[in-house]
Amino acid sequence: MKNAIIIHGTEGNPEENWFPWLKKELEQKGYTVSVPQFPSPPVVPAKISEWFDVLNNYQINEDTIIIGHSLGGIFTLRVLETLNFTIKAAILVGTPIGIKPIKYYERDLSFSGFEFNWSKIKNVAKDFVVFQSDNDPYVALENGRELSNKLGVTLYFIPNAGHFNAQAGYTEFPELLQQIKKIEHNFTR
Numbered sequence: 001m002k003n004a005i006i007i008h009g010t011e012g013n014p015e016e017n018w019f020p021w022l023k024k025e026l027e028q029k030g031y032t033v034s035v036p037q038f039p040s041p042p043v044v045p046a047k048i049s050e051w052f053d054v055l056n057n058y059q060i061n062e063d064t065i066i067i068g069h070s071l072g073g074i075f076t077l078r079v080l081e082t083l084n085f086t087i088k089a090a091i092l093v094g095t096p097i098g099i100k101p102i103k104y105y106e107r108d109l110s111f112s113g114f115e116f117n118w119s120k121i122k123n124v125a126k127d128f129v130v131f132q133s134d135n136d137p138y139v140a141l142e143n144g145r146e147l148s149n150k151l152g153v154t155l156y157f158i159p160n161a162g163h164f165n166a167q168a169g170y171t172e173f174p175e176l177l178q179q180i181k182k183i184e185h186n187f188t189r
Contacts, residue, residue: 009070
């Protein structure tokens with residue numbers, strides 16, 4: 001069964017940005033789609049252990065695509081480090097990995113730290129997609145460049161896309177949906 005999990009970022013929720021649109025699009029393609037609400041209170045940093053507690057209520061299997069936005073991208077990387085099987089894909093959107101400037105650097109650092117087990121991460125997803133913009137007010141472009149380099153994939157650079165959120169006009173994200181279609185095509189060949 002095709003499965004997708006969309007993970008929001010700092011102070012986020014399942015009903016914001018392009019998440020409802022993508023959920024609907026993927027459900028029309030036969031996916032089971034989950035968009036969990038993670039604890040991410042304003043001012044007080046989120047605790048990664050609480051995010052794992054929430055994620056434990058959702059199934060991840062070999063047919064899963066995990067899509068992480070911003071802090072949700074950091075969490076996606078941490079989830080991949082824990083898996084003992086290979087998922088279909090991980091898509092990382094506007095993900096900070098420790099290269100300044102990052103608006104909430106200290107908050108992100110306290111959530112997870114920025115040291116990742118890249119060899120483990122690369123071996124537990126069959127496909128990776130990294131999106132980054134040049135005018136993201138929260139996460140510098142170099143994060144996307146370095147992330148795509150660490151994963152050995154092409155950076156999907158979208159100029160003037162901001163933080164890929166509603167403030168930047170992202171209530172739909174056709175480029176992301178197109179990448180999921182490419183991933184599906186690769187698996188049906």
